[in-house]
Amino acid sequence: MTRKQKRLAVIGGGVAFLVAAVLLVMFAFSQSIAYFYVPGDLAKASVPPGTRIRLGGLVEDGTVKRGEGSTVTFTVTDTLATVPVTYTGILPDLFREGQGVVAEGAFGTDGLFVADTVLAKHDETYMPKDVADRLKAQGVELSGKETIK
């Protein structure tokens, strides 16, 4: 190989690597992006069972029920619509009725939302930003307890 051919081979290899990396990123995006919904969205457009989404809203008062073992069911609401959720595992420290929550998972064929992750990263003055934005956009009055600082 001449020096020029060698150089071309190296550059070609580098470009091929980068193209492969871009394709990999695009493939991974198509596999693992989860869209964010509030219950009101789901009333308008349904999400097929098995599609991973993030469901945000408030935990409706009086709906948290402990099932067998560590299974918990609760209802997520944005005051326009509600979605029942089931989750097996330990709820975060800050999970409370009447407060913001983001559940990650997918709908089962029976219409029940099965969450594998529940996030409630907030203290008394804070709720997940996604949730607060959407609730505000829908005109839900947030009491002082739940607004973003």
Next chain:
Amino acid sequence: MIIELGHYALILALATVIIQAVLPLIGTIRNDRALMAVAPAAAFAGFLLVLFSFSVLTFAYVVSDFSVANVWENSHSLKPMIYKISGVWGNHEGSMLLWLLILVFFSALVASFGANLPERLRANVLAVQGLISTAFALFILLTSNPFIRLSPAPAEGQDLNPVLQDIGLAIHPPLLYLGYVGFSVCFSFAIAALIDGRIDAAWARWVRPWALTAWSFLTAGIAMGSYWAYYELGWGGWWFWDPVENASFIPWLAGTALLHSALVMEKREALKIWTVLLAILTFSMSLLGTFLVRSGVLTSVHAFATDPTRGVFILAILVFFIGGALSLFAFRAATLKAGGLFAPISREGSLVLNNLILTTAAATVLTGTLYPLVLEALTGEKISVGPPFFNLTFGLLMLPLLLAVPFGPLLAWKRGDMLAAGQRLFAAAAIGLVVAAAVMYAHSGGPVLAYFGVAIGFYMIAGAVTDLWLRAGIGKVAGNVAFRRFVGLPGSAFGTALAHIGVGVTVIGIVAVTAFETEHVVEMKPGMQVEAGGFTLTFDGMRRGQGPNYSEESGHFTVARGGTVVTDIWSSKRFYTARRMPTTEAGIRTFWFSQLYVSLGDAMADGGIVVRVWWKPMILCIWIGTLIMMAGGAVSLFDRRLRVGAPQKARKVKPALEAAE
């Protein structure tokens, strides 16, 4: 009064760093030595002033002076002293002041250890440091002033976020900032070189110690943050691909690439333009990380408060420095002459491969981190890019890199022999496969990839040892000669080997815990038992306790193996009264490199409690590996050949300089 002095010192510091930014630059343009000489003095003065200002804020926290709004918002008189002090940077204003303190500290370091730098280079480097300091001092004074008073002063503070009331807060942010901000020196060197339009191997030799220092601290900071999240959050995870974690990981990847490309530049005068670009990009990623974490565009434990003006201000700083640096690069890069040709299969070639993969990986993580933000800004659609994305892309990208790592040091500069290197690594590969087979025998039924991962980890460790082995000539020359040669090997050889061994150890930890950890979530009543990792845990019951600023409920577990009691574990849930916020304090017991991890869930109506028990095999290897990597960085730093420009007395440097020339 003392508070106002601290405030005033900060304003004086701003004036000082403006002088540091402007006068030396004019000096280099006019070739005025007196003006250039202002730079070190201004850097020292700026450092002392910010140090005083920071000490005053710390004092306000120590004496719980709630007339200072920042102290009132983030402290409590009953808080233990260590958390009063670490609480200084456990909030937005204080942590930005720490950022600035470390920035001016590095400027002062450059000023004091840079006595042997060419005059113009030193003046320009310090001027750029001054410019960055000016931006951040302005940011603090205009948008995030920690010295604002309250009148009347409240009687009691609001306490610090309980998650942050941990020894981790005392260690993690300072280490991380030392890393983040340390790369500012590399950035300043790059800009100074571009301003002057001159760059050579000596430049790389001056920059490498700073890159090594920053890299070592950043490694420590990230590892510490990871371990902190692991034990404090009670979720048992050690890395979440959270945007904030990524914000520190991206500069780490870029910085690792920089370390390696600077090596090529120093030894062979090749990759000059690329190294300068990497130095700019690494610090740009640090700034971007600061922006992501501090602007409030992300919500996490790190986003203390959200205020749009701050976000806009940091964004302006970001655009100014990254945009300015890249424009300067575009204008001046052509004036830098490329040098040093090399064959694709060579030490240089392997380092280029390292750079290609690391920067691609950094770009991938950056894409995954920013994509949701960009999409939301453009379309309003909210999505999340979770761990599966990063595991797939990052994992696949790392695979060829990990396999290639042991080859690098075995290839000769300019033109290497792949076949010979492969033959030398035969033993290392065999060791990896044998260990993997042993693991497969002991723990059959795991995913095939896991055994492969274990093999790679051991192959990397053995490969790094192979390099030292061959260099010392063990087995080829007499034992005492080999020993003398081994001891006489340059520090950078040990540094390289240690860093690569560290990567191998971390890989082993990650693979083992991902593939072989066990998790049980059970509802337990006193007397009930659960099995994990060959241990039997018996739940004995709950106990109430009271801490200085919290109340807690702790569960007691007796740990037995084969019928004999080995140890016991306390796991608790705390409730911090001032913030009315609960936290989980996981109970952790270490057995060699593995850990039992117990965290408590909710109490049930019938007296039981939900308990989550993990067996985390070899998990400590993850962090031990990072410690070894850091040690590698430190050992390289003490390589005599790097002493030019590194912390070192001027007299000793002279012979080294001559030798280098």
